[in-house]
Amino acid sequence: MIISIILAVLLVTVWLLAVLYMMFISVSYVISDLKGAPFVPNDDNVIRTALKLLRLSSKDVLVDLGSGNGKVLFEAVKNFEAKNAVGYEISPWPFLLSILKRRRLPKSVQGRIKLHRKSIFNADLNEADVVYVYLFPKLLKKLAPMLLKAKRENRNLRIVSCVFQIKGMNPKKTIEVYHYGFRKDVTIYLY
Ligand SMILES: C[S@@+](CC[C@H](N)C(=O)[O-])C[C@H]1O[C@@H](n2cnc3c(N)ncnc32)[C@H](O)[C@@H]1O
Numbered sequence: 001m002i003i004s005i006i007l008a009v010l011l012v013t014v015w016l017l018a019v020l021y022m023m024f025i026s027v028s029y030v031i032s033d034l035k036g037a038p039f040v041p042n043d044d045n046v047i048r049t050a051l052k053l054l055r056l057s058s059k060d061v062l063v064d065l066g067s068g069n070g071k072v073l074f075e076a077v078k079n080f081e082a083k084n085a086v087g088y089e090i091s092p093w094p095f096l097l098s099i100l101k102r103r104r105l106p107k108s109v110q111g112r113i114k115l116h117r118k119s120i121f122n123a124d125l126n127e128a129d130v131v132y133v134y135l136f137p138k139l140l141k142k143l144a145p146m147l148l149k150a151k152r153e154n155r156n157l158r159i160v161s162c163v164f165q166i167k168g169m170n171p172k173k174t175i176e177v178y179h180y181g182f183r184k185d186v187t188i189y190l191y
Contacts, residue, residue, distance in 0.1 A: 028093030035119075036139035039094045041068050042162055047075055049177040050160045050188050054130050056080040063128040064088070065120040065143065066135050070098030070113070074105065077112045082130075086114045088123045125150040125157075134162040144168045151191070159191040166191065 032039040051072075056062065060083055062076045067087025076082040089095045095117045102110055116123075120143060125131065131147065133140065144166050151157050151169075163179075163186045165171070171189040179186045 025093050028091045032091040032094070035090055036142070037066050037135040039068055039091055041071055042134045043179045043181045044071075044075075046162055046177050046179050046186060046188065047072050048079075049175065050132060050162055051076055051080045053173070053175060053188055053190050054132070054158050054160050056082050056130060058083055060129040061086065061127050062130045062132060063123060063125060064132045065123055066090075066133065066139075067098060067115070068094045070101055070115065072132055072134075073098070073113050073115075074101065074109075076132075077109055078105070082112075084112050084114065084127075086116070086127065088116050088118050088120050090117065090119050092117070121146065126153075128154075128157060131157065131159045132162075133160070133166075135164065137164045137167070140164055140166045141168075147191075161189045161191070163187065165189050 029039060056076060058081045062073070062082045062085045064072045064085065064087045067073055067089045070087055073085035073087045076085045087098060089098065095115065098115050102113055102115065105113075125146070128150070131150070133143070135143070140161065147159055147166065148169065151159065165187070166189065169191050171191055173190040175188050176185040177188055
Protein backbone atom coordinates (compact mmCIF):
# COMPACT_ATOMS: atom_id res chain seq x y z
CA MET A 1 0.00 0.00 0.00
CA ILE A 2 2.74 2.49 1.08
CA ILE A 3 4.82 1.60 -1.99
CA SER A 4 1.82 2.30 -4.24
CA ILE A 5 1.30 5.71 -2.61
CA ILE A 6 5.03 6.58 -2.98
CA LEU A 7 4.94 5.52 -6.63
CA ALA A 8 1.80 7.57 -7.28
CA VAL A 9 3.35 10.66 -5.65
CA LEU A 10 6.53 10.16 -7.69
CA LEU A 11 4.57 9.81 -10.91
CA VAL A 12 2.52 12.94 -10.24
CA THR A 13 5.71 14.88 -9.35
CA VAL A 14 7.46 13.79 -12.56
CA TRP A 15 4.34 14.63 -14.57
CA LEU A 16 4.07 18.08 -12.94
CA LEU A 17 7.77 18.78 -13.57
CA ALA A 18 7.39 17.75 -17.22
CA VAL A 19 4.34 20.03 -17.61
CA LEU A 20 6.21 22.96 -15.98
CA TYR A 21 9.24 22.33 -18.21
CA MET A 22 7.05 22.29 -21.35
CA MET A 23 5.30 25.47 -20.23
CA PHE A 24 8.64 27.20 -19.59
CA ILE A 25 9.88 26.30 -23.08
CA SER A 26 6.57 27.26 -24.76
CA VAL A 27 6.41 30.63 -22.97
CA SER A 28 10.03 31.29 -23.99
CA TYR A 29 9.24 30.61 -27.65
CA VAL A 30 6.18 32.87 -27.45
CA ILE A 31 8.31 35.68 -25.92
CA SER A 32 10.90 35.37 -28.72
CA ASP A 33 8.14 35.44 -31.35
CA LEU A 34 6.33 38.39 -29.81
CA LYS A 35 9.59 40.33 -29.61
CA GLY A 36 10.01 39.88 -33.35
CA ALA A 37 12.65 37.18 -33.72
CA PRO A 38 12.05 33.50 -32.97
CA PHE A 39 14.76 31.44 -31.29
CA VAL A 40 16.40 29.83 -34.31
CA PRO A 41 20.12 29.26 -33.75
CA ASN A 42 22.15 30.19 -36.82
CA ASP A 43 23.93 27.62 -38.98
CA ASP A 44 27.57 26.92 -37.96
CA ASN A 45 28.87 27.61 -41.47
CA VAL A 46 27.07 30.97 -41.61
CA ILE A 47 28.35 31.96 -38.15
CA ARG A 48 31.98 31.11 -39.01
CA THR A 49 31.77 32.97 -42.31
CA ALA A 50 30.25 36.03 -40.59
CA LEU A 51 33.02 36.05 -37.96
CA LYS A 52 35.68 35.71 -40.70
CA LEU A 53 34.09 38.59 -42.59
CA LEU A 54 34.32 40.69 -39.43
CA ARG A 55 38.06 39.91 -39.21
CA LEU A 56 37.73 39.28 -35.50
CA SER A 57 40.94 39.68 -33.54
CA SER A 58 42.07 39.31 -29.93
CA LYS A 59 41.49 43.06 -29.44
CA ASP A 60 37.80 42.88 -30.29
CA VAL A 61 34.72 42.83 -28.09
CA LEU A 62 31.82 41.21 -29.93
CA VAL A 63 28.21 41.93 -29.00
CA ASP A 64 25.47 39.56 -30.18
CA LEU A 65 22.04 41.22 -30.05
CA GLY A 66 19.58 38.38 -29.47
CA SER A 67 22.23 35.87 -28.45
CA GLY A 68 19.96 32.79 -28.25
CA ASN A 69 21.81 29.80 -26.82
CA GLY A 70 25.14 31.67 -26.97
CA LYS A 71 26.70 29.69 -29.82
CA VAL A 72 28.01 32.81 -31.61
CA LEU A 73 29.62 34.10 -28.42
CA PHE A 74 31.33 30.77 -27.74
CA GLU A 75 32.59 30.49 -31.32
CA ALA A 76 33.93 34.08 -31.23
CA VAL A 77 35.91 33.52 -28.03
CA LYS A 78 36.98 29.89 -28.51
CA ASN A 79 37.86 29.76 -32.20
CA PHE A 80 38.30 33.41 -33.20
CA GLU A 81 40.03 34.55 -29.98
CA ALA A 82 37.85 37.60 -29.47
CA LYS A 83 38.84 39.43 -26.28
CA ASN A 84 35.27 39.32 -24.95
CA ALA A 85 31.86 38.34 -26.20
CA VAL A 86 28.70 39.88 -24.79
CA GLY A 87 25.19 38.54 -25.37
CA TYR A 88 21.77 40.11 -24.88
CA GLU A 89 18.85 37.69 -24.84
CA ILE A 90 15.28 38.38 -23.67
CA SER A 91 13.79 34.90 -23.74
CA PRO A 92 14.29 32.71 -20.63
CA TRP A 93 14.81 29.30 -22.29
CA PRO A 94 17.61 30.21 -24.74
CA PHE A 95 19.14 32.41 -22.02
CA LEU A 96 19.19 29.47 -19.57
CA LEU A 97 20.73 27.26 -22.28
CA SER A 98 23.50 29.81 -22.80
CA ILE A 99 24.24 29.92 -19.06
CA LEU A 100 24.40 26.10 -18.87
CA LYS A 101 26.55 25.81 -22.01
CA ARG A 102 28.97 28.48 -20.74
CA ARG A 103 29.52 26.39 -17.58
CA ARG A 104 30.88 23.54 -19.70
CA LEU A 105 33.67 25.74 -21.13
CA PRO A 106 37.15 26.08 -19.62
CA LYS A 107 37.28 28.70 -16.82
CA SER A 108 39.59 30.97 -18.86
CA VAL A 109 37.02 31.12 -21.67
CA GLN A 110 33.99 31.45 -19.35
CA GLY A 111 35.36 34.68 -17.90
CA ARG A 112 35.43 36.29 -21.33
CA ILE A 113 31.73 35.69 -22.04
CA LYS A 114 29.10 37.98 -20.53
CA LEU A 115 25.42 37.06 -20.74
CA HIS A 116 22.63 39.57 -20.10
CA ARG A 117 18.94 38.69 -19.92
CA LYS A 118 17.93 42.01 -21.32
CA SER A 119 16.29 43.54 -24.36
CA ILE A 120 18.59 44.37 -27.24
CA PHE A 121 17.23 47.92 -26.96
CA ASN A 122 18.94 48.24 -23.57
CA ALA A 123 22.28 46.93 -24.82
CA ASP A 124 25.44 48.92 -24.19
CA LEU A 125 27.11 49.28 -27.57
CA ASN A 126 29.86 51.58 -26.26
CA GLU A 127 31.93 48.54 -25.36
CA ALA A 128 31.49 46.91 -28.79
CA ASP A 129 34.07 46.73 -31.58
CA VAL A 130 31.86 44.37 -33.46
CA VAL A 131 28.08 43.79 -33.45
CA TYR A 132 26.54 40.57 -34.76
CA VAL A 133 22.81 40.22 -35.50
CA TYR A 134 20.60 37.45 -36.82
CA LEU A 135 17.13 38.94 -36.46
CA PHE A 136 13.98 39.34 -38.56
CA PRO A 137 13.59 42.44 -40.82
CA LYS A 138 10.85 44.05 -38.67
CA LEU A 139 13.07 43.98 -35.58
CA LEU A 140 16.11 45.08 -37.60
CA LYS A 141 14.14 48.08 -38.80
CA LYS A 142 13.42 49.11 -35.20
CA LEU A 143 17.05 48.50 -34.26
CA ALA A 144 18.54 50.48 -37.16
CA PRO A 145 18.50 53.92 -35.44
CA MET A 146 20.41 52.48 -32.46
CA LEU A 147 22.97 50.85 -34.76
CA LEU A 148 23.35 54.04 -36.83
CA LYS A 149 23.94 56.05 -33.62
CA ALA A 150 26.55 53.54 -32.43
CA LYS A 151 28.28 53.73 -35.83
CA ARG A 152 28.31 57.57 -35.70
CA GLU A 153 29.90 57.44 -32.24
CA ASN A 154 32.44 54.80 -33.23
CA ARG A 155 33.51 54.98 -36.88
CA ASN A 156 35.46 51.72 -36.52
CA LEU A 157 32.44 49.72 -35.37
CA ARG A 158 31.81 46.73 -37.64
CA ILE A 159 28.30 45.32 -37.86
CA VAL A 160 27.29 42.07 -39.46
CA SER A 161 23.73 40.98 -40.20
CA CYS A 162 23.00 37.40 -41.21
CA VAL A 163 20.34 36.56 -43.81
CA PHE A 164 18.45 39.87 -43.56
CA GLN A 165 19.53 43.32 -44.66
CA ILE A 166 19.27 46.28 -42.27
CA LYS A 167 17.00 48.77 -44.06
CA GLY A 168 18.40 52.31 -43.98
CA MET A 169 22.04 51.16 -43.82
CA ASN A 170 24.33 50.59 -46.80
CA PRO A 171 26.41 47.43 -46.59
CA LYS A 172 30.16 47.78 -47.28
CA LYS A 173 30.26 44.20 -48.42
CA THR A 174 27.89 41.28 -48.92
CA ILE A 175 28.70 37.63 -49.35
CA GLU A 176 26.70 34.55 -50.17
CA VAL A 177 27.21 31.50 -47.98
CA TYR A 178 25.67 28.04 -47.89
CA HIS A 179 23.22 27.46 -45.02
CA TYR A 180 23.18 23.71 -44.35
CA GLY A 181 19.85 23.90 -42.45
CA PHE A 182 18.03 25.85 -45.19
CA ARG A 183 19.90 23.92 -47.95
CA LYS A 184 20.50 27.11 -49.90
CA ASP A 185 22.75 30.16 -50.03
CA VAL A 186 22.00 33.07 -47.71
CA THR A 187 23.51 36.54 -47.64
CA ILE A 188 25.69 38.08 -44.94
CA TYR A 189 25.79 41.90 -44.85
CA LEU A 190 28.78 43.79 -43.47
CA TYR A 191 28.29 47.43 -42.43
C1 LIG B 1 17.22 34.07 -34.75
S1 LIG B 1 17.72 33.95 -33.04
C2 LIG B 1 19.48 34.22 -33.18
C3 LIG B 1 20.27 33.51 -32.08
C4 LIG B 1 21.80 33.72 -32.19
N1 LIG B 1 22.17 35.09 -32.27
C5 LIG B 1 22.35 32.98 -33.40
O1 LIG B 1 22.74 33.64 -34.38
O2 LIG B 1 22.38 31.74 -33.38
C6 LIG B 1 17.13 35.52 -32.42
C7 LIG B 1 17.14 35.63 -30.89
O3 LIG B 1 16.83 36.98 -30.54
C8 LIG B 1 16.05 36.96 -29.34
N2 LIG B 1 15.32 38.22 -29.24
C9 LIG B 1 14.24 38.63 -29.98
N3 LIG B 1 13.87 39.87 -29.62
C10 LIG B 1 14.72 40.26 -28.64
C11 LIG B 1 14.85 41.45 -27.86
N4 LIG B 1 14.02 42.49 -28.01
N5 LIG B 1 15.85 41.53 -26.96
C12 LIG B 1 16.70 40.46 -26.77
N6 LIG B 1 16.63 39.31 -27.48
C13 LIG B 1 15.65 39.21 -28.39
C14 LIG B 1 15.17 35.74 -29.50
O4 LIG B 1 14.66 35.29 -28.26
C15 LIG B 1 16.11 34.75 -30.18
O5 LIG B 1 16.76 33.94 -29.24
